Amino acid sequence: MDLVWLGLLGLLLAGWSVLDGGNLGLGRSLRRIGRTGPERRLLLTAIGPFLLGGEVWLVAAAGLLIGAFPALEKDLLYAYYPLVVTLVVAWVLRDIGVWFRSRRPSAAWQRGWERVIVVASTVFAFAWGTLLGNVAQGVPATGRPGLETLVGPYSLLWGAAVVAVLTLHGAVFAALKLPPGRRVRATGTARRAGGAALALLAAVGVATPAFSVELARPLPAALVGVLAVAAVTVALRLVERRRDGWAYACTALAAAAPVLAVGAATAPRLLDGLAHDSTLDLLAYVVLPAVPLLIAVQVWMAWTFRDRVGSRSAVFF
Numbered sequence: 096m097d098l099v100w101l102g103l104l105g106l107l108l109a110g111w112s113v114l115d116g117g118n119l120g121l122g123r124s125l126r127r128i129g130r131t132g133p134e135r136r137l138l139l140t141a142i143g144p145f146l147l148g149g150e151v152w153l154v155a156a157a158g159l160l161i162g163a164f165p166a167l168e169k170d171l172l173y174a175y176y177p178l179v180v181t182l183v184v185a186w187v188l189r190d191i192g193v194w195f196r197s198r199r200p201s202a203a204w205q206r207g208w209e210r211v212i213v214v215a216s217t218v219f220a221f222a223w224g225t226l227l228g229n230v231a232q233g234v235p236a237t238g239r240p241g242l243e244t245l246v247g248p249y250s251l252l253w254g255a256a257v258v259a260v261l262t263l264h265g266a267v268f269a270a271l272k273l274p275p276g277r278r279v280r281a282t283g284t285a286r287r288a289g290g291a292a293l294a295l296l297a298a299v300g301v302a303t304p305a306f307s308v309e310l311a312r313p314l315p316a317a318l319v320g321v322l323a324v325a326a327v328t329v330a331l332r333l334v335e336r337r338r339d340g341w342a343y344a345c346t347a348l349a350a351a352a353p354v355l356a357v358g359a360a361t362a363p364r365l366l367d368g369l370a371h372d373s374t375l376d377l378l379a380y381v382v383l384p385a386v387p388l389l390i391a392v393q394v395w396m397a398w399t400f401r402d403r404v405g406s407r408s409a410v411f412f
Contacts, residue, residue, distance in 0.1 A: 097366050100163045100375065103386060105358040107156035109351035112223075113264075114393065115149030116350040117343075118142050120265020120288075122189060122216030123258070126209055128269050128280045132202065135209060137404055139193060141272035143411030144400040146193060148393060150186075155389065162378050167234065167368025174239050178226045185219035193412050217258060224257025224353065225250045231303075231316075231357045234364055249302055256295035257353055260327070263288035264346040267330060271339040272404050282334050285342075289331040292349070296324050316360035323352035 121128075121142060129135035160168045172179060192212035196205055228250035229240065244250065266285035270278040300320050330345035358365065369375070402408075 097369055098362070100159075100369060101358065101362060101365055103382065104156060104159050104164065105354060106386070107152050107159060108358075109354045110390075110393075111149060111152035111156060112261075112350045112354050113347045114145060114152060116220070116261045117264045117268040117346075118146055118149055119189070119216045119220045120261040120263065121269050122193075122212045122265070123220065123262055124266055124269070124284050124288075125212055125216075128266065128284055130280070132205060134277065135205075136197065136410075137273060137277070138269060139196065139412060140404045140408050140410055141269065142193065143409070144396060146190070146412070148396050150190075151389065155385070159382060163370050163375060163382075164365070164368040165370055167365055170234050170236060170368060171230075174235050175226055175229055175245070176239075177245065178222050178229070182219060182222040182226065185215045185222060188215035189219055197410070197412065220258045220261045221254040224254035227257065227353050227357050228253025230361060233361065236367075252295065252299055252302055253353070256292065256299050259288055259292040259295050260323070260346075260349050260353070263292050263327065263330070264343075264350045267334060267339060267342045267346045270334060271343050274403055274405060275337075278339075285334050286331065289327055292327050293324060296320060296327070316356040319352050319356040319359060323349045323356075326352070 121138060125135055125138055129138045160171075188211055192208045192215060196208035196212065199205070225246065229245060231253065232240075232244060232249065239245075263285055266281050266288055269281035270285065273281060300317070303316075326345040326348040330342045330349070333339075333342035333345065370378070
């Protein structure tokens with residue numbers, strides 16, 4: 096039963112990485128894929144219906160972490176407080192940028208908020224990847240890791256790899272949602288990000304034993320890493336063949352892979368922070384019915400807004 100709770104936490108975090116990870120990747124490439132104001136408006140229109148829905152998964156994961164893993168939440172927050180604060184600040188700024196960008200017709204106003212979206216999305220993704228890299232090295236039960244671990248080469252390598260994977264995911268999302276005549280720069284961004292993602296994922300795999308990272312279960316993590324590399328490779332081929340839907344499915348696997356790899360490799364340490372059975376029994380009455388509902392709503396949203404965006408599409412922000 097303990098593994099069920101860890102699996103639910105992994106599901107929520109992986110779901111957020113897939114759903115909001117595409118928004119982060121697209122936000123990071125907003126001014127690269129969209130060269131003009133109207134083109135960037137189209138990209139924000141594509142993000143619009145999925146922005147808050149994707150964030151719900153992260154909020155739900157945070158709630159589950161606090162309720163089902165109170166000791167782990169305490170250790171995470173204390174050990175990685177600077178990264179958590181960076182992540183939250185970038186999250187808020189990304190959302191503010193999306194909300195405010197189109198509030199005024201001024202070109203200078205819009206360019207300023209576009210830059211906020213780009214920087215905040217990049218920092219958000221990088222902080223998340225760096226946090227995963229730290230967790231992969233083992234969450235300390237007491238004290239805080241040194242600066243050489245918190246922002247050391249291995250942790251920063253994880254941050255760069257996650258940024259590259261999410262940039263690829265966002266570019267494929269753009270290719271999927273933009274009108275066919277406007278997908279050229281999205282595919283170009285996908286090619287560059289895909290090449291970087293393959294190199295960085297391979298570097299993470301090579302660096303893991305070199306840095307003597309203590310993984311309790313290295314084999315599952317390695318298998319997930321191989322799956323991520325394969326997914327990126329297949330996605331790049333599918334994008335070239337204009338099969339954007341299948342390419343998005345592949346990059347979704349790659350976006351979820353870092354979370355799944357860390358969870359599989361460090362499961363014993365993560366389960367040390369699990370709450371008592373009586374607390375979990377009460378929590379089950381809320382969580383177990385809510386998760387299928389969350390998935391059903393997300394499927395409905397994806398089906399409702401499955402079409403490519405255009406000048407007549409609904410604008411949310």
